[in-house]
Amino acid sequence: MASNKRIHGGNIKAAADKYGLKPDKIIDFSANINFLGPPAVVEDVIKDNLDDIVNYPEPNAQSLSLALAEYHGVEAENLIVGNGAVELIYLVSKVISPEQALVLAPTFSEYEAAVESVGGEVNLFELNRANKFSLEIDELIVELNNSQLDLLFLCNPNNPTGDLISKDDLLKLLATAEKNDVFVIVDEAFLDFLWAEADYTLISKAAAVDNLLVLRSMTKFFAIPGLRVGYAVTNRQLVTKLEENKDPWNVNLFAQRVGTEVVAEDKYIQKTKEAINREKKFLYQSLEKLTGCEPYQPAANYILIDISKTEYTSTELKDRLASKGILIRDCSSYHLLGSNFIRVAVKGREDNQQLIAALKSLLEAGGE
Amino acid sequence: MASNKRIHGGNIKAAADKYGLKPDKIIDFSANINFLGPPAVVEDVIKDNLDDIVNYPEPNAQSLSLALAEYHGVEAENLIVGNGAVELIYLVSKVISPEQALVLAPTFSEYEAAVESVGGEVNLFELNRANKFSLEIDELIVELNNSQLDLLFLCNPNNPTGDLISKDDLLKLLATAEKNDVFVIVDEAFLDFLWAEADYTLISKAAAVDNLLVLRSMTKFFAIPGLRVGYAVTNRQLVTKLEENKDPWNVNLFAQRVGTEVVAEDKYIQKTKEAINREKKFLYQSLEKLTGCEPYQPAANYILIDISKTEYTSTELKDRLASKGILIRDCSSYHLLGSNFIRVAVKGREDNQQLIAALKSLLEAGGE
Numbered sequence: 001m002a003s004n005k006r007i008h009g010g011n012i013k014a015a016a017d018k019y020g021l022k023p024d025k026i027i028d029f030s031a032n033i034n035f036l037g038p039p040a041v042v043e044d045v046i047k048d049n050l051d052d053i054v055n056y057p058e059p060n061a062q063s064l065s066l067a068l069a070e071y072h073g074v075e076a077e078n079l080i081v082g083n084g085a086v087e088l089i090y091l092v093s094k095v096i097s098p099e100q101a102l103v104l105a106p107t108f109s110e111y112e113a114a115v116e117s118v119g120g121e122v123n124l125f126e127l128n129r130a131n132k133f134s135l136e137i138d139e140l141i142v143e144l145n146n147s148q149l150d151l152l153f154l155c156n157p158n159n160p161t162g163d164l165i166s167k168d169d170l171l172k173l174l175a176t177a178e179k180n181d182v183f184v185i186v187d188e189a190f191l192d193f194l195w196a197e198a199d200y201t202l203i204s205k206a207a208a209v210d211n212l213l214v215l216r217s218m219t220k221f222f223a224i225p226g227l228r229v230g231y232a233v234t235n236r237q238l239v240t241k242l243e244e245n246k247d248p249w250n251v252n253l254f255a256q257r258v259g260t261e262v263v264a265e266d267k268y269i270q271k272t273k274e275a276i277n278r279e280k281k282f283l284y285q286s287l288e289k290l291t292g293c294e295p296y297q298p299a300a301n302y303i304l305i306d307i308s309k310t311e312y313t314s315t316e317l318k319d320r321l322a323s324k325g326i327l328i329r330d331c332s333s334y335h336l337l338g339s340n341f342i343r344v345a346v347k348g349r350e351d352n353q354q355l356i357a358a359l360k361s362l363l364e365a366g367g368e
Numbered sequence: 369m370a371s372n373k374r375i376h377g378g379n380i381k382a383a384a385d386k387y388g389l390k391p392d393k394i395i396d397f398s399a400n401i402n403f404l405g406p407p408a409v410v411e412d413v414i415k416d417n418l419d420d421i422v423n424y425p426e427p428n429a430q431s432l433s434l435a436l437a438e439y440h441g442v443e444a445e446n447l448i449v450g451n452g453a454v455e456l457i458y459l460v461s462k463v464i465s466p467e468q469a470l471v472l473a474p475t476f477s478e479y480e481a482a483v484e485s486v487g488g489e490v491n492l493f494e495l496n497r498a499n500k501f502s503l504e505i506d507e508l509i510v511e512l513n514n515s516q517l518d519l520l521f522l523c524n525p526n527n528p529t530g531d532l533i534s535k536d537d538l539l540k541l542l543a544t545a546e547k548n549d550v551f552v553i554v555d556e557a558f559l560d561f562l563w564a565e566a567d568y569t570l571i572s573k574a575a576a577v578d579n580l581l582v583l584r585s586m587t588k589f590f591a592i593p594g595l596r597v598g599y600a601v602t603n604r605q606l607v608t609k610l611e612e613n614k615d616p617w618n619v620n621l622f623a624q625r626v627g628t629e630v631v632a633e634d635k636y637i638q639k640t641k642e643a644i645n646r647e648k649k650f651l652y653q654s655l656e657k658l659t660g661c662e663p664y665q666p667a668a669n670y671i672l673i674d675i676s677k678t679e680y681t682s683t684e685l686k687d688r689l690a691s692k693g694i695l696i697r698d699c700s701s702y703h704l705l706g707s708n709f710i711r712v713a714v715k716g717r718e719d720n721q722q723l724i725a726a727l728k729s730l731l732e733a734g735g736e
Contacts, residue, residue, distance in 0.1 A: 083618060250452075252620050
């Protein structure tokens with residue numbers, strides 16, 4: 001099976017070098033980060049803790065782990081903090097060491113890379129473009145019943161499609177997985193952008209059953225990808241094994257201290273959900289009006305756009321926009337998306353308008 | 369084989385809680401960190417880069433990797449940066465996936481934990497207490513020739529003993545290892561504290577041969593354990609494999625930016641070597657005069673002390689000193705050291721004098 005390419009958005013330096021741009025003149029739609037920026041408290045926390053970099057960070061990020069467990073109403077023994085959620089994808093893959101893993105296509109590329117890094121075989125469950133790549137739950141259940149799998153990765157909402165799986169469907173899947181001895185990892189990296197987050201999350205379930213791990217990122221919602229902090233909730237036995245399989249200082253001081261503070265920022269959390277939901281609606285509706293653009297209904301803070309009816313490939317469109325200082329995600333590195341899709345982050349009104357204007361001039365003037 | 373315990377120094381918060389101390393009143397001799405604190409530039413670099421935490425860190429820390437490669441006169445393709453050197457111990461263990469690894473006893477505990485985390489068997493090469501746990505190179509060569517090993521961990525100078533292996537001996541070992549298909553990891557985490565660093569390091573060799581990886585920490589020398597940054601030099605093929613086996617954002621923004629700046633701090637580097645060499649001499653000579661204390665000759669910024677002739681076990685001594693606000697490393701978690709050894713960091717004159725005074729009152733007044 002040909003591996004998909006491990007290409008990611010958010011590499012501003014590389015883009016600046018490649019397109020001869022000034023990094024501070026770039027509008028980055030390629031990484032799905034909260035456009036409000038980090039809560040104001042982040043700068044203060046970092047400045048207040050500068051003196052403490054001479055000490056090792058707290059082993060296994062215990063205080064942060066407690067704060068996050070309390071925030072989600074689970075026990076700290078069910079939670080493990082990572083150097084970003086992606087570290088945990090690699091760590092749990094190492095500990096579970098699957099022989100046969102099932103990964104949806106298209107989805108975030110690191111699941112596949114992590115399984116391959118421990119010698120596991122990746123089986124792709126191909127989503128149907130005619131159905132906008134939404135998950136047909138019954139087909140996936142048949143696949144689980146008929147295959148010899150030991151691990152299933154899900155991403156909810158899915159990246160890059162925005163497809164959201166209902167809790168009923170997830171629970172059905174989980175029951176089927178349990179029956180077939182399949183461990184399930186649900187990546188909820190973007191779920192916190194949803195008003196209805198509580199209706200979809202499996203965090204409580206992950207603490208209660210033996211075959212489920214839920215991943216969370218703090219990077220996207222709190223706009224702190226530079227700090228590296230994510231976490232997972234699962235059964236206690238697995239948390240213990242995961243801790244034994246990593247060094248105790250994987251989460252740096254600032255990530256720990258900032259993480260502990262930001263979960264208490266109720267107003268910022270509220271304001272973010274309002275802003276994202278307002279702007280994703282604006283951006284989606286504006287994209288719909290552009291000739292040749294077919295945006296997919298967004299669930300979180302990013303929108304997949306089918307551009308097959310334009311005259312551009314995704315790579316051409318990426319290059320054209322980059323030359324105007326606008327970075328988008330060319331989706332050609334994802335399985336099944338070919339050169340037909342781009343993904344854009346939902347940003348603030350002014351940036352969104354600039355994106356629309358730039359796309360409009362490219363698509364409707366027939367290029368430049 | 370009974371595993372040694374993964375206990376480490378430097379956990380100030382846990383000590384403060386356990387002994388009812390105020391963290392800022394503690395003098396920490398348990399972690400071997402440059403007592404001068406970080407170079408002044410570190411605070412500025414962090415403050416200057418605060419705005420950039422909304423962006424992902426540079427993938428694979430490319431700029432830092434270039435700076436470190438240049439610093440050591442190797443190619444960037446031979447260097448990989450880690451979230452602390454310990455992440456790299458786990459990563460290289462995963463990639464090499466040894467069936468039989470040889471680890472010296474006593475030494476840093478994470479080598480053993482990393483090998484076990486990938487299902488490898490740890491064989492201990494027991495050092496001889498009668499010889500102050502110094503390495504008998506010919507015996508190790510015999511062991512390599514007579515065993516079916518695939519991985520050997522060395523720590524130079526060794527932690528916690530301070531034993532230093534000469535370059536001639538290392539090259540002999542390396543040749544024997546090559547003959548027997550054994551990959552060698554040399555952890556030089558503390559080597560940069562030595563004036564004669566260049567006479568001992570295998571960094572250039574690691575870039576040139578197929579069976580050697582040299583680990584370096586930035587944590588100890590630059591006093592930035594809170595930031596998490598270390599690196600390794602090895603052959604290009606292995607660097608590529610290591611990169612494929614981790615996520616691209618393992619090194620956070622501040623670690624990358626600070627790391628790039630501190631290697632240019634020539635005056636600080638010089639000043640540190642002077643201070644450490646002056647104070648280690650003072651501390652060693654002062655310890656030698658204490659009843660029942662037998663300090664081991666230090667190579668870097670820590671001293672192992674045989675306290676078997678005192679009336680205390682290492683744990684008792686740790687507790688007694690902690691109640692005075694002084695943290696030391698109880699070495700009972702290391703193989704072979706039983707309750708007979710403590711380890712102390714070399715700190716500034718005033719702190720060193722306080723340690724000596726506290727030990728003196730415990731040892732020479734027959735306790736309190």
